[in-house]
Amino acid sequence: MTEIPEAFSFSHTKQPSGGVHDGVVTDVLCPFCGCLCDDIKVTVTAGTITGVENACTLGAQKFLADTGRLPKPIRRDEDGWHEISYDEAIEYCVEILKNANRPLLYGWSSSLTEAQAIGVHIAELIGGVIDSTSTVCHGPSILAIQEVGHPGCTLGQVKNRADVIVYWGANPTDAHPRHMSRYSTYVDAYFMHNSFRDRKIIVVDVRRTATADIADEFLQITPGGDYALASALRAIVRGRDDVVPAEVSGISKVQMMQVAEMLKNAKFGAVFFGLGVAMTRGKYKNVRNAIELVDELNRFTKCTITAMRGHWNVYGSNEVFTWISGYPYGIDYSRGIAYYNPGETTSADLLARREVDAAVIVGSDVGAHFPRACCEHLASIPTVLIDPYPSATTHLSTVQIPTAVNGIDAEPGTAYRMDGIPLQTRQVLPCTTHFTDYEIFSRIYARLKEEKGA
């Protein structure tokens, strides 16, 4: 990452520092989902991306449909939106944060880890709350891991060794389209003779998804039935099938016995779970139960479990927040020390209870994903959105500051794959029009330090 000089002036035009105007960039990291595919090939013609190879539709769209970016920061007043300079936008941000009683810094999953780190320092300086999008996705999975640990492994291990794969409450065909071709179902394994044919796929879901269509065993459970099914499978695996009723969560005991046998007989089992487990009734207890099932299976064979992290660098936000504060998300610095209690210090709860009096939303769309009460509150307080594109959250904000897009025209930095592997992004295009979020947060932090005399 380039060092930000103390006297950095946002009034100056940004100098291009990388990327190509014409040519092909290889080994590009896809900036879309948690798979962080790092084999993308991008063709640039006259400063525009004209071709993308190896990416799935979602990833290709991210590169090719990179239109509609906000050209400059904007501010809303009684007459509507007006363009302002980066310096003015940053001063506004500093102004609302420096004296706020309950400031919230939310989002961060589209940011590089370098920018996330500055975010934590800002939260500490202003006595605010910093939270990432994991609060509305795999936050419960982290709670479960804090209770019972995490028998995990890298995706490379799964690719080369796993002969039984379980997708539970996850539909990678639609949400992580290259997951199966790079790491599981369709990929050649180094330690298997005929991996494509020998590998067995089990899918657990409430509806028949495209992923379920290619499964060897599909368990169509009743909504909210994940916990009970995991309990039943745990009892069966440990030989206490006598207590399990004839049907659990819509699944017959015969099928549960069959699945338990497949899992026990695996040479290497890999369970992937999605929000169908982590964000349905029971939340972290569902995930905990799935982890304990995997623990039980490890008495018979090797088995691992991994969350299907969705938002690009959400895993990085949890890593960075934990290095610095000791906690992975929902960190409250209001008393100068880090405090963490999901349900109390997490964004949706803070906004619904109308505690927050100033907010900075970073690269995420609260307006599209949070409950109405949260959006209403956000619209009633000074809110700065830091995001390259206008979104539903723009309408809730008073100022929006556009940034360069990480992985496209932002300078290289670090992002974490869903299995906790840090990878370096590439800069595909040169950028002279937008500052990166790292630059913007460095500037905000420097100005807040001046204001606070820190």
Added chain:
Amino acid sequence: MMRVTLTMKPRSNPFLPIEAEQIIPENFIGSRQVMVYEGNKEHSLLNICVIRRDGNVNTPENVSLILRGDWSRVKRVGEYMSSGTIVVEGDIGMHCGNFMRAGKIEIRGNADAWLGREMRGGVIVCHGDAGDYCGSGYRGEKRGMRGGSIEVMGNVGEFAAEYLTGGSVAVHGNAGCFAGVEMRGGYLTIDGDAILPAANMVAGECVVKGRVLEMVPTFERVGEENGMIVYHGDIANRGKGRLIVRSTSRTE
């Protein structure tokens, strides 16, 4: 007896949370200044409420705190309390009675989440409803409430008595999902209905006198007592707890 009445003043932003762990009887003996946090700013308690003292005593067991006005956003009242009484005339915010060791807290309204979190002793009576995690542990903690008693006249939210390890929690209304989940000991009684009670329990006793709307499938029926069905479990967790229910949706 000394009666100390704390009457909340009107606040410019009534939604801002206040953290007030110093509101325990022993801190009102003598002239000690009690501090609270409102958002990220520290104030004297005098900034947020009017304090009136009637009587004068030397020992905290003879101190009775009366909380009057809107205390629904005030957290951690009674934290580490070891004697005396607190009476909340209306609602109280989160974490009331955290780590309480002795004494009594009476809440005449509703209590927000984490009532009596990791309580060690003493008595809490809530005349209204209590939020989620009533009588539970902190995140990642392996043992929740370890002693004392909590009685809730109304309903409780989800995950009540999670990791209950000692003491008793009595709910006269209904319980949300996962009451008594991960129980390690102690007694949980629910007079109303419950959903997936005592899941993954290891020890202790959970009694549901209303309906169990959904039952964890890995409890073993071992008999009947006083017209109620007795289960052992949670078998999935090699548990040896007792779950006693009047009726369940489970088909054996």
